[in-house]
Structure formats: C-alpha cells, structure tokens
Amino acid sequence: MHASKTIPKIVLTYFNIQGVAEKVRLALTLGNIPFQDTRVSFPEWPAMKTTTPYGQLPLMTIDDAPPFAQSAAMLRYAGKLATSNGCPLYPDEDYLKIEEALGFVSDIQRAWRIPVLVGIDPASLGHDPSADNSDVVKKVRSDFVANALPKYLTFLTAKLASSPYLCGSHPTIADCELVPVLNRMTCGQVDHVPTTCLDDFPTVQEYVARFMELETVKAWYESQA
Ligand SMILES: N[C@@H](CCC(=O)N[C@@H](CS)C(=O)NCC(=O)O)C(=O)O
Structure with missing residues (x-):
C-alpha cells in the first residue's frame, strides 16, 4: 500500500x-483521492470488451500498471488509500466489522439482483425474452418490496440504532457500497419498486440522507447533475 500522502495516478x-463502480467513485471522492472518471458509451463497448481481463467493466489503472478489474477489489484499495490519506474508510482496526457489513450488503444485493434481472435480462432467469413477462416482473418485484426488503431494512435499522453509519461514527467503504443500492431502490426507475419503499424505515432514510449530505458526497452528486 502507498505511504501516506503518496497518491498514485488513478x-x-x-x-x-x-x-x-459507484461505490469506488464514492470511496475515492470521500477519501479526497483524485481520479480520472472515464465513462465508456455503450456503442464504444463491443470493441473494448475483448481487451479487458474478464470482458467487463469497471477497470482501474494505477500509475502506468496494467488495469485491474473487479469493483470489490477496487473498493478495498480505495478504502486503504483513503485511510492512509487521513480518511479512515477501511482502517485495519475495524477490518472485521467492515467486512461483516460488506457481507450484509452483499446479501441485500443478492436479493435485489433477481427483481432487477427479471426485468432487464429475463433470459438469464430462464424466461423467454420475446414473451410478455410483465406479470412475472410485477410479481417478483412486488414480493421483494413486501418481503425481502423489509427483512433487510429491519436488520439495518437495528444496526443503525447504535451508530450513525454502518460501522460506527464515520463512513466506511461499507456505506459507499450500500447507499447507492438504496438510492437505486428509491429512484423510481425500477417499475413496481416505489420511491416510498423505505418510508416505513425512517432510521434508514435518515442514514441515507446523512451520507448524501456529507460535504464531499454532496459535491460529487452536484458535479454529476
Ligand atoms: N464482478 C465484476 C462485475 C462487473 C460487471 O458485471 N460488469 C458489467 C456491467 S455492471 C459489464 O461489464 N457488462 C458488460 C458485458 O458483460 O459485456 C465487478 O464487480 O467488477
């Protein structure tokens, strides 16, 4: 890991x-780590795909080394870099606590993946993509909102009862991972997942608002508008 204040070109x-990639962007932003935020358009992608290690994005280059793939690795790297830069997003002393929280977030993401996929890639779940799957999409997403989501939000509420962020008094990479997922659920762009889906969980809503109001996070999203 790079010594404090030695920040590579990312x-x-x-x-x-x-x-x-948003969790990585957030961790770099919160950690005041400058990075070049390169966006690839969908038409540009097919030509680029075969040049990448796993046929996927994101990629991260660090100084002039060959690119790394896998956003989970990038998140941890960004967290370490931020920590050595004075912003404790992934401090060694909280390693297990943060990894546990990341595991919890990955449970939420795994549950969320099916309701998303059923609409955008029904073939991957064995549905005929040329058929009208709207009833299945509605059922799977409504079930998620009614059952799985409240279960996770109840766990989350309990976790947030004793601290303002997932792992204590400061944000960590676990919050960088979770908040974009919750924002996606309330964005209103996923049919049958209403913008009100967190309304019964005010502690969670306050948590999201707290994170989004962090000065650097706020500036980040203002710059994206
Ligand atoms: N495990 C990888 C997953 C990356 C991934 O699924 N990338 C998707 C976009 S979210 C992708 O590149 N899709 C284009 C394709 O597969 O052609 C990570 O977290 O970095």
Missing part, C-alpha cells in the same frame, strides 16, 4: 451509469 473506467 483512472477508473466504467459505463456512464452508477452500477458497480
């Missing part, structure tokens, strides 16, 4: 969506 390359 280029993060992803599509022009939040997707799996």
Whole structure:
C-alpha cells in the first residue's frame, strides 16, 4: 500500500451509469483521492470488451500498471488509500466489522439482483425474452418490496440504532457500497419498486440522507447533475 500522502495516478473506467463502480467513485471522492472518471458509451463497448481481463467493466489503472478489474477489489484499495490519506474508510482496526457489513450488503444485493434481472435480462432467469413477462416482473418485484426488503431494512435499522453509519461514527467503504443500492431502490426507475419503499424505515432514510449530505458526497452528486 502507498505511504501516506503518496497518491498514485488513478483512472477508473466504467459505463456512464452508477452500477458497480459507484461505490469506488464514492470511496475515492470521500477519501479526497483524485481520479480520472472515464465513462465508456455503450456503442464504444463491443470493441473494448475483448481487451479487458474478464470482458467487463469497471477497470482501474494505477500509475502506468496494467488495469485491474473487479469493483470489490477496487473498493478495498480505495478504502486503504483513503485511510492512509487521513480518511479512515477501511482502517485495519475495524477490518472485521467492515467486512461483516460488506457481507450484509452483499446479501441485500443478492436479493435485489433477481427483481432487477427479471426485468432487464429475463433470459438469464430462464424466461423467454420475446414473451410478455410483465406479470412475472410485477410479481417478483412486488414480493421483494413486501418481503425481502423489509427483512433487510429491519436488520439495518437495528444496526443503525447504535451508530450513525454502518460501522460506527464515520463512513466506511461499507456505506459507499450500500447507499447507492438504496438510492437505486428509491429512484423510481425500477417499475413496481416505489420511491416510498423505505418510508416505513425512517432510521434508514435518515442514514441515507446523512451520507448524501456529507460535504464531499454532496459535491460529487452536484458535479454529476
Ligand atoms: N464482478 C465484476 C462485475 C462487473 C460487471 O458485471 N460488469 C458489467 C456491467 S455492471 C459489464 O461489464 N457488462 C458488460 C458485458 O458483460 O459485456 C465487478 O464487480 O467488477
């Protein structure tokens, strides 16, 4: 890991969506780590795909080394770099606490993946993509909102009862991972997942608002508008 104050030149390359890269962008932003935020358009992607390690984005280049893939690795790297730069997003002393929280967030993401996929890639779940799957999409997403989501939000509320962020008094990479997921659920762009889906969980709503109001996070999203 780089010594304090020695910040490498970072280029993060992803599509022009939040997707799996947003957590990394947030960790770099919160950690005051400058990075080049390269966005690849969908028409540009097919030619680039075969040049990437796993046929996927995001990629991260660090100084002039070959690019790294896998956003989970990038998130941890960004967290370490931020920590050595004075912003404790992934401090060694909280390693297990943060990894546990990341595991919890990945449970939420796994549950959220099916309701999303059923609409955008029904074939991956065995549905005929040329058929009208709207009833299935509605059922799977409504079930998620009624059952799985409240279960996770109840766990989350309990976790947030004793601290303002997932792992204590300061944001960590676990919050960088979770907040974009919750924002996606309330954005109103996923049919049958209403913008009100967190309304019964005010502690969670306050948590999201607290994170989004952090000065650097706020400035980040203002710059994206
Ligand atoms: N495990 C990888 C997953 C990356 C991934 O799924 N990338 C998708 C976009 S979210 C992608 O590149 N899709 C284009 C394709 O597969 O052609 C990570 O977290 O970085």
